Amino acid sequence: MAKIIPFKAVRPTRAIVGLVAARPYQSYTVEERESRMDYNPYSFLHIVNPGYKYHQDIKGKERYKLVRNRYLEFKEDGVFVQDEKPSLYVYKIVNRLGQEFSGIIAASSAEDYEKNIIKKHEDTIATREKTFKSYLKTVGFNAEPVLLTYPDNETVSSIIKETQKKHAEFEFTMTYRDTHYLWKIDNEEIISQIQNEFKKMNTIYIADGHHRSASSYLLYQDEKKNNPNHNGEESYNFFMTYLIPESDLVIHEFNRLIKDLNGLTKEEFLIQLDSIYRIENRGNIPYIPSKSHHFCMYLDGEFYSLYLRKARYKMNTALDELDAELLYKTILQPILGINDLRHDNRIEYVNGRHEMITIKSSVDNGDFKIGFGMCPATIEQIKSIADEGLTMPPKSTYILPKLRSGITIYEF
Incomplete structure (x- = not known):
């Protein structure tokens, strides 16, 4: 009580x-x-x-x-x-x-x-x-x-x-x-x-x-x-x-901005990404994710939608279901080489009150190479993660x- x-x-x-x-x-x-x-x-x-x-x-x-x-x-x-x-x-x-x-x-x-x-x-x-x-x-x-x-x-x-x-x-x-x-x-x-x-x-x-x-x-x-x-x-x-x-x-969510592609070319990066996401090029039309496990990506002047290939990712805990954790485990860590989300100076965060245009302008002006947008977590997800004694990645929520x-x- x-x-x-x-x-x-x-x-x-x-x-x-x-x-x-x-x-x-x-x-x-x-x-x-x-x-x-x-x-x-x-x-x-x-x-x-x-x-x-x-x-x-x-x-x-x-x-x-x-x-x-x-x-x-x-x-x-x-x-x-x-x-x-x-x-x-x-x-x-x-x-x-x-x-x-x-x-x-x-x-x-x-x-x-x-x-x-x-x-x-x-x-x-x-x-x-x-x-x-x-x-x-x-x-x-x-x-x-x-x-x-x-x-x-x-x-x-x-x-x-x-x-x-x-x-x-x-x-x-x-x-x-x-x-x-x-x-x-x-x-x-x-x-x-x-x-x-x-x-x-x-x-x-x-x-x-x-x-x-x-x-x-x-x-x-x-x-x-x-x-x-x-x-x-x-x-x-x-x-x-x-x-x-x-x-x-x-x-609100926190969106991610990354300064480089970890030594990969754009084509090499997209090929690695294709193994775990369905990728669709949206051109210059901003894509706003509408459900969990869907992401927006902005790279080289173009927006992309990313849909998780669920057969390639096991979800055993409430934390596994969280988009911020999913992005980290499938892209940021294995492909872009970002292990420490709290201290790596290659990543920065933009709270979701700002529109995707903020990510676009940050990439277009050369400060960052790529940006990712996602849906916000729900209170049910937050409670489930806390109830299981787990903790969310840094900058998962802007409340x-x-x-x-x-x-x-x-x-x-």
């Missing part, structure tokens, strides 16, 4: 929440970050990039301590205020395409992660886990929730809809034209009702935030070991999450919604 608890969120004041909220630090270019910090003293980027005020690039533990200092300054200056009562938070995002995402911000159990009640579908890198654990231990807060998804639940959905009829605590629009809304639930009876529904769920899944989940779990292990009076209710036993129903998730930092903060 999944355990969630309310918490006393630290939040920006209503008047400036839109100025505080920021995308994840790594998603900005250096120029974008500096521009935002130059003209917006309230941006959460000032907290996570504390060296900006000293015109220095500060790293490691020294940076973590300064992040903590900047955060405390924001609290001292009244930019952040902590709620008086533990609450759950209904949160809605409406993006510029009109897609809506509604869910609940809560604190989820690190023990649930340990017991595989919270399941993952991606591998994490141990060094990144440990680095972020050290960061969390020093700064003492989560500023961006991990995105979790749960089976659609009528009771929870009804509570969310009723809550959204009330006046929102926040309503603001970002420069990307996403509008954000937040409502607070501090009624103990309603909170208990929501918690009871989650207790009925045997499994919930990480949609986005695998490294943050793993790092929070490592922190929980450390603090538990070092606390002789550990009782399981301390704040370090939990981490901040945004839980949304499976039907609200929007899953919406994408969350902002600094809107709710969980202290531990």
